[in-house]
Amino acid sequence: MNCLSKVLEKDLLFVIKPYEINKNNLIELIENHPEIKFISLMGIDLSGNDTDVKIPIKNFINNCDEFLSGGIQTDGSSVVLPGIATLNDGKVDIVADLNSNWYVDYNFEHIDINIDKPVGTLRIPSFLYHNGRPVDARSILNKAINSFSTTLLQLIKNNSSLLDDTNVTPELIDEIVLTSATELEFWVKTPNDDADAEALSASQVLQEQYWKRTKGSVRTAMEQALLLMDRYELSPEMGHKEVGGVKAKLDESGNLTHIMEQLEIDWKYSTALQAADNDLLVRTIIKEVFRKNGLEVTFQAKPIEGVAGSGKHTHIGVAAKLKNGSVVNLFSPGNMNSSFMNKIGYGALMGLLHNYEIVNPFVSSTIDSLNRLKPGFEAPVCIVASLGHNVNVPSRNRTVLIGLIRDMGNPLATRFEVRSPNPMTNSYLALAAFYQSMLDGIKAIASTSYSINQLHDNIIKPKGEDKFYLNKDREYISEKNIYEEYTDKERESLFGVHPSTVYENLMSFNKYHEKTKVLLENDVMTESIINSFVSATFTRWITELLNRYIPETIDLVRSCKQIHNVSEATDMDICHWNRINSLRHYLVKDTMNEKSLISRIKEAAINKNMKELSNLQIQLNDKVKELKEEYNAYKKNLIDIE
Template sequence: MLKDLLSSEKHKLLFLIPAPKHTPDEIAGILKQHPEIQFVSLVGIDLGGNDTDEKVPIELAIKDMQEFLTFGVQTDGSSVVLPEIASLNDARVDIIPDTSVNWFVDYNYDNIDEQTGLPVGTLRIPSFLVHNNIRVDSRAILQRSVENFQTQIIDAIKESPYVLESIGIDSVDDIEKAIITSATELEFWVRTPEDKPDIEKLSTSQVLQEQYWKRTIGPVRTALEQSLVMLDAYGLESEMGHKEVGGVKAKLSGNGHYDHVMEQLEIDWKYSTALQAADNELIARDVVKDVFTCHGLDVTFMAKPIEGVAGSGEHTHMGVAVKLKNGKIKNLFSPVNMKEEFMSPIGWGALMGLLKNYEVVNPFVTSSNDALNRLKPGFEAPVCIVSSVGHSAELPSRNRTVLAGLVRDIDKPLATRFELRAPNPTSNTYLVLASAYQAMLDGIKAALKSGKTSKELEADFSKKPGQSSFYLETERAYRSEDDVFEHYTADERNTLFGKPPATVWENLLGLDLYPNKKAILSAGGVFTEEIINSYKIATRSQWTTELYKRIIPDNMEFVRICKKLHGGENVTDLDVVTWEKINQLRNYLMKDSLSQKSLFTRIREGIDAEDFDTVSTLQQEMSSKMSELKSLYIVYKRNLFEIL
């Protein structure tokens, strides 16, 4: 069915209604021409990154389209993540359509309309969540951030006109508007349902790089190709689809079908404006999920679905340009001479702002246990607050071990941008972009106010720890062109670039420990104190609930699985000693006595008492002990000829 719809011209399914066609008459006319579209869904994004699906029969929307676009629909605030904003006694939330971005049609390929023979479609309209006449959703926060950036960057250039020469613009009056551009890369795992991962095989394949960029085969190839075609139909302009580092080779069964699929993939599409880029990511996820499901494959967008194997990132690209009144586009990060300088003063300021203020950006980038599981040394994971710009301006290079890297092509000035490597597929892209652009704006304003040239700012950014700076923190270093995991010890990394948070709680503390940096988020009314507090509560609740009801029960199940397997024959003293270590760990982790409580119990009691500092410390201990237990049990089983 899906193949036919993609290849046959006679069906002409509608996938996209672009922003210029969002007048009531045009929308009504388009929908009447496509009877297969039977529902309208208003898509708001709460602070937890969840998208609403308020389905309205198409007839009700068409009946008074102007009223529908103006007033949207109402919902109960208890159904969205807005703690202490939409409370039980003040729960009304209005979902208002956004007419400034593209709208997409989501098709249900399992529900075929009898009259048209086509899958039933739902028009998904990106929307705002409004509480007491205030937009409180993630999309609104990003929109405010973009508007604030566009206004403030022009004002900053006006106040520091010296910078115009470095970006090749004669006068600030030549600028029509600022353009904020973004893009994300979506990594994900696909597998045959019910198949359990073989960690050792996956790890070995990863070390040997047997899968990275290899040719896809079977249903994975077909689904990947169809996903790229579908993205084009939705106007995303797919650019690349390929295998990532993780995975093992699928097996061809006797009936000619592939099974035991376990592969990691990546799909990229063209950049767009910041708000549209985040909306595009939502439809891309749905497309990938639906297409691979049609081929009997399960998709997960978890950051670290398989322990001990590469996780899935979602590198986020951010750029800033201006449109001139003569129609030309100028990248504000690119210098006039790309072979002699890495960036303009605006680019250096943006990178400084992002890194200096990352402690208050990070809570929006990495907000779950799953996300933190990915950010560990050894998997090219960006752990440290440090950047790379390249070994020389004339020969651009890429350092995959840093938090944020400069991406540039000396022959294509418009391509200059930053790649933030820490986000993952579960990150709330709207809040990631909003907080990052607020941080970058702060650095740009400081850099331009200083009056420093590109070379002077490069020297400042490349400073050694202990050297003072007009903006950056004295005790920190911010640039490394070396592999930060190979070149520095863990203690050296912590000293140079700051100690990275190990738990969700430690990450959230950045919003309390750095009040001056947190104020940057609120500049221009982008993040309010109410929204930041609501986000902290929501994230903390997710963290503790998952610990209490998922992570600890899963760990308990593994502890129970670790049983004594040796008998009296062919047993060595190593088997006995190893088992004793395993059993001691099992008891410490899980077994309560009259005189001592287990680690699992102490974590649960800490959560009940809201002693989050203790919970955070104990969680780290639990993670270490569970890793030790798993390693010991593998060694124990390997040494046994016979297993009871």
Template sequence: MYKDLVYVIPKEKCSEESLKKILAEHPEIKFVSLVGIDLSGNDTDEKIPVKLFLEDINTFLNGAVQTDGSSVVLPGIASLNNAKVDIVADHEVNWFVDYNYEFIDPFTNKPVGTLRIPSFLFHEGRAVDSRYILKNSIRHFKNTLLDLFKKYPGSLAAYGIKYEDIDDLVPTSATELEFWVKTPDEKAVVEELSTSQVLQEQYWTRTKGAVRTAMEQSLLLMEEYDLEPEMGHKEVGGVKAKMDESGRLTHIMEQLEIDWKYSTSIQAADNELLARTIIKETFRRNGLDVTFQAKPIDGVAGSGEHTHIGMAIKLKNGKRINLFTATKEHYLSVIGYASVMGVLKNYEVINPFVSATNDSLRRLKPGFEAPVCIVTSLGHSVDMPSRNRTILMGLIRDLENPLATRFELRAPNPYTNTYLCLATLYMAMIDGITYAITKEKDEDALLDELSKKPGKETDYLEKDRAYRTEEDVFEDFNDEERVKYFGKAPATVYENLSAFDKYSNKLKIFKAGDVLNDKLIESFKLAVTKRWITEITGRIIPNYSDEIRSYKMLHSLDKALDLDVSNWMAINNIRYYLMKDTYTSKGLFTRIKEAIEAKDYSKVSMLQLELDAKMKELRELYASYKKNLLDI
């Protein structure tokens, strides 16, 4: 830590006068970066010298800075022949200074800093970025709900207020980060990791060595940025590290989690982006690699990023009221019930924005507490808050603190685009709220509808589905029952995106208020499809090829038993099935590549599922084969 560094520029000080003063007093801040978020969640990071920034500060702060849109993910919008994108600074959130602790300015003896200004991306005069989509969804949510309160004053009676008492609606959100950390170029055996996980040998145990140092440094640095960290701890995954001759810990492979305080929704998403950078860079400076992948290791717990969402009324007298908290003997208020119903009814078209990569869907499989079913849990009784970790959308309640009532979406992962995730949640929530208020539904009617059994017809939720359970989704329902009650979870990126066509009638909730139009949805779909295909051809197949080639015959012919020979023959058959082409047949890799070239994405999806199943079978066979050998 360095003294006298400025880490945060609060929104109240984002004016030209304040910035000139701050930059003059802190010559270690050498660069400015305008940070826009494209539809894939990538953040722009250009280095503009402070001198140039100050020469034209009015344009940077109040105008539009042009950039090449071909460098951001906006397919179908910013094309090569129409690529100009304008970046516009956002003055309604905090700005941060990012420091390079490996580059010390010799004149100030401080690390060189870059002022990162959260911004919006405009193409042909229209905002096309993730941050603005979230901002627009909040605007639509607020305007719609305030109009409903005005038209249906009875909807406020439960809170004991009138429409004229309201000053504002305040959306709040919070995320946390789970991540794997390891020493570079070292691998742990999956079986060892799996055993440690089942025995819960790592969960909430004491951190040591470089991991402890990096964790503590990260938490302290987050405090400097006013992120208000609440906790850092070990998660369920990991194995015990080893010690080298000098007493240093090596062979580190651990799963960690860091949490911080909630904020307003756009600020919360910005804070998460900053937290990821702080954590990754801090651990790297301590010689550790961090991955925020959702499922970096098959067969071992993945990393989630539970997304919390709340909504409060700010009154003119300064008081705040949680809109979700029940005022009677209920789990939730009318708006609370309606919000969760809106999300669950429309989750098929929300899901592509939450889980948009191969990696994310590897995590969302039955087991490991993965939330694969569109279902909520409220609790066995009003005075006993739910602790069900197998559902998609959980209700978080503190009986002693009404302001703490909120929802937790359990499906997101550390690389989920939080801006789009929150935006689509708000649009679904206001759809449910509109139904409840205009139909003048009370808490009992909404609870009854939310708790309905499959086959029961209701006014809002779909007839053939169930939406609430207090049971364990994986232990108390078989595969057939899960699909019947809660729907079939998508297994590939293509299956997930197909919901846009299969449930096209549900897309109208996003288009209300022009928050997400057809062009933006199509651009998002194109971006996700391109990444899906590119990952298969550029990473998954090459990585699997290397893995398959590493599976070699280990037994000697003179000592081998019939079981060893049989095991190896089964292994080799799969290796050939996956990789080898002949004059009469083609390997699975080739068939996938041909389907990609033909743009037969339905076939690619089907073959990808077969590929994953075959690789799982191959790994299990090879592990059994090795265990039966005495001499390797």
């Protein structure tokens, strides 16, 4: 039994609920749990980074009123808010959120020997304020939730026909509740082991690992993570192997080594802001628990080229809490066999599809995230949704961007599954953008007298047919396998062209200016917030290119060496090597007359020529792929290697 297993048996405080958050109760809880030595106010900046400042618990107790009402000040140097918190105007106030769960983060490697318990830090979800205005990702989501709930309730009161076929009337509704849930995928491996892409790819195609029994340290870590999640009252639902992975090996002592597996962990839905907080907490739990078991976890979207990446499928639902205490799903029709959704559901889905170009930058804002979104790996590559093959028999299409999830026996379960987010997607900003877009669609249909059948016909329209709200030259619904039943050209013609680079994605804010205004509705986002996000994302993109992808490319080029025996080489070997060497030089070797591709990328980055940099990155991706394929073919044709 390792240290973590012992800790799980102890009487530790893990969660403080909103109704418990008051001065007297907090002080009593802290005094009863001397293992809590610190507090930390957790704000989320526009890049998804969470602040973590260790404040001794005595300081919190002595200044409890200040922490609960005013928060603390920082100079803004530790948060990503470019153009907002500047060098000459950097004061940022961190204000505790009194309406979300607080939780205790334990350091399992720091045991208080006096009480034999790990040292804990009370993590307090917070908001970041600059010059009196909220500027952080949590605040943006909080405003989006309030905007959606208030506006939808008013729309329903003004137009009761929105509730057609729901068995609900406006006067019965007490409040609108937004819910969300996450399916988190990630890769785990033993440290310092390199991936065998071919073996992983073969295993994926054969589905040798999918839902198979976990073993050894992976099983232990998975079980401990689920148990710890339960202590945090996250209600874990399942953990299992995903499609990727290869069989581990046994060492002389009987331990498994060379572990390389993809896993998934799911937990219960919650209200939207709490769900985003839970997502962050679960990633921390997984990282720490697997590390304690000697395993390395990556939440990269595409850690291994040619193998399935990791997603964070995000489920979103809308419900009405009635005055009698019951809850009604606002996407479900009164009769589940009569239609796929009700009017609000159709409006929400149309809004999300119609505005997705300006949602996507918040979902996929890194090179890694866009590398995942390629055909053939169950990752969405275009803006299209699935309703199901038949209204009476729900189905799930894993090739689309958005799937309608239905359970004929449980109307409360109706929701959208958005499949594009990855483990590192900033859930706060992504959810905020989802809700703003959905609300835009609901507002649009509220201004019409369309029936549910008319709305259904509207959303399933063929390309070229002029319908309400949606683009005439696009289609939005397909029940086909998007990867196999359409050519690339057909997909792009029907469902739009997916951005290839961070630059192309961010340019959607300029290209679709009217849609961008949807994000600004009810002051949920502001132009300064969007500009700050764009600036931060561009900076990260350039940094990733220069400091990660270019060095990796140079290492790849240097590793592609001549390995054939000249005297035994065939014409095919020579041909392969000549192409390889030509690519190597094109990528990294400057001459007096011509700069290499990498030198041109560096030059474009220094000059902040973003469009040129984007085009060069696309070329880099193509050339690196070509080099890998050519070198692989070259090696396979050799018998004797020097």
